[in-house]
Amino acid sequence: MQQPIPSKPPRTLKVQAVSFLNGRPLYHSLLDPAHAPRHADGTPMFEVVEALPADCAEALGAGDCDLALVPVATYVDHPEWEVVPGIGIGCRGAVETVVVCSTGPIEEAERIYLDGASRSSALLLRLLLHERGLSPELVRVPHGRGEALARDGAGKAAALIIGDAAFGLRDRFAHVWDLGAEWFAATGLPMVFAFWAARPGVLGPEHVAALQKARDRSLGKYAEAIAKTYRDELLARGEPALSEAHYAGYLRKTIRYNLETQQREGLVEYLSRCRAAGLIEIPGLHAEDQVHIHFVGAAAPERLVAARARRGQTMQVDDLLERAAAGERLELAEGIYLYENAPLMALGEAADRRRRSLHAAPVVTYIIDRNVNYTNVCVTRCKFCNFYVPPTDKTGRGYVLSKDELAQKFSETEALGGIQILLQGGLNPALDLAYYEDLFRWTKRNFSLRLHALSPTEIIHIAQIEELEIEEVLARLQAAGMDSLPGGGAEVL
Known part of the structure; x- marks a missing residue:
């Protein structure tokens, strides 16, 4: 009888972390025996060593560690590294250090x-x-x-x-x-100076969750303790020190430890400008390609390459369409094959068959509404989009519609019998939650239109700017007058 192959025991990852004060909240909990993350069998997830930023990057590049807090610029030489999502060391304005x-x-x-x-x-x-x-x-x-x-x-x-x-x-x-x-x-x-990066394939979801939890725990409970310990170390070495309150404020207010939409935009802008100025070259990136960062858990480029390589294999458009119309989920390579070979009308007919199988009643309803794009300023650089203008644009093409401009569009809609406005736009970092609340209340005071407003990506963007839960953002927008939330945004999400 064949014996099952025993699974490999969980491994402790070798980690190098920046020794500066601003790095400590990211690994403080990893060093605490009482709170250090462990695998189910008790094996520690991480073994942490402190070093200067450049030394962390050198160790990761040489394979001397599995995970490291590295300067963003070193990613240029190692685009194969996988970046931990959601965590960075950066600032929005003055950084002090x-x-x-x-x-x-x-x-x-x-x-x-x-x-x-x-x-x-x-x-x-x-x-x-x-x-x-x-x-x-x-x-x-x-x-x-x-x-x-x-x-x-x-x-x-x-x-x-x-x-x-x-x-x-x-x-x-x-x-x-x-x-x-x-x-x-x-x-x-924002400017992002450093992030967690790992060798390809090393990190799983459990590692990412543990690193994010360590960051949250340190900032939630231990910023003052980290500041005190740091100051005590300076004094013990006979070095000058600022107040504990100053160091704690630096950790809580000056340094930003997120790597969300705005931080990613700042990160891409930084690397893109350096590339345009001839200061860096990124291996494997063609001149017309935009700079991108490979995050842990994102679809690896190798997967797309492998899928495209299957195009030479025998596939039949009719067979693929028949399976899709019956509700079967196609593989990535099969979807690419349909994209490149299926006639448009045949794709539409298959989609219609699938819709009829899900919704048999031959009833379609319509309303009169108007799609209003209130801004084209957006931090998400979708390559297929010819609409967006980045926040850093100097050409004057970016806009935010004024209330006078919106009033004209809304009045025209009502005059034509319209009952709803589909209000959507770019992810504009200059527009906070208060802007949308004021806009929605103004709309409801002056017009009888339903507000079918924003999109999931816009809601997530607002939540990240305000550092609020999505549920709170939705509740406040609903209270201000939002009647419903459209779908869409899957191409970004």
Whole structure:
């Protein structure tokens, strides 16, 4: 009798994490024996070692660890890495710990010393200098050396200082650029400096959930404790320290630990601008392709490539359509084959047969409504969409309809017997929940139209901006006058 092959025991992943204060909330719980995540048999999920950002990336690239907190810029050399969704280290505006300092005007600096601990900050500085037409000599130096070199530069040298060494620099230098603030002023978008990245195929859903829970637990309960421990360590080494409240505020308010819609847009904008400026090249990315990040759990490009490779196999359009019309779910390769070979009318006929099998009654109803796109500004870069304009666009093509413009469209709809407005638009980061509540209440006060408004993607976007649960966003919009929520957005979701 053949014995079953025993399953492999769960493995503890080797992890390298950034040793700076801003990285600690992401792995504080992973180091706590009482709360460190474990597999069902008690095996620890993670074994964590602290290191500088550049060293974390080097270890992951060399295969010396399975998972690491890495500078975003290092992903350029390793597009095969899988990024943990939802978690990052970034800012929306001033960041405090990624700064350029000098005793003289930074614009006049002849040399800037780059902190060798992180590539993301150095690349961001190169980009900002490029966009401002500045070309000082850039010299990479070991972490911790930059401040002294800038001070000795007689006003003609500056230094990029990152991490904990940057705390309090604004009080010690006459001229300081906060690169988080400079990026936000230039783009209106968040900046992401680092994220969790792993070797392909290493992480499962249980690892992602554990990392997200560790982040949430630290920020929910332990930000003050992390700040206190950090300050105590400084004092024990005889180093100057700011207040616990300052460090806790830095963790809770200054640093953003999400990697959602807006952060992803900022991330893509950053890499896209660097690429356009000739500062980076991404292996395997063609000139016409947009920059993209491969997240854990996302459909791997290899799957699509493999599916397309099956196109040479024998497939029959009629057979595939017959199976689909009967309700069978086709494989990806079969769907691609239909897309490339099936006549449009044959596709429509099969879809109609499927609809009739689900809804046999020969009844179709109609209403008069109007589709109004209130904004075309959108942070989601769908390659098929010719409608959207990114928030950073400088051409003036982006718009948000005014209430006067909306009133004209709504009045025309009522005059033609319309009873409903389908109100949809792009994912505009400038429009918060209060904007939609005010718009819906204004509509209900002035018109008798039903509001079939927004889409699942817009609701998710609003929830992420406001850091609210989706249920609360829906409840508030319904209270403001939203009658129903359209479907759609599957191409984004």
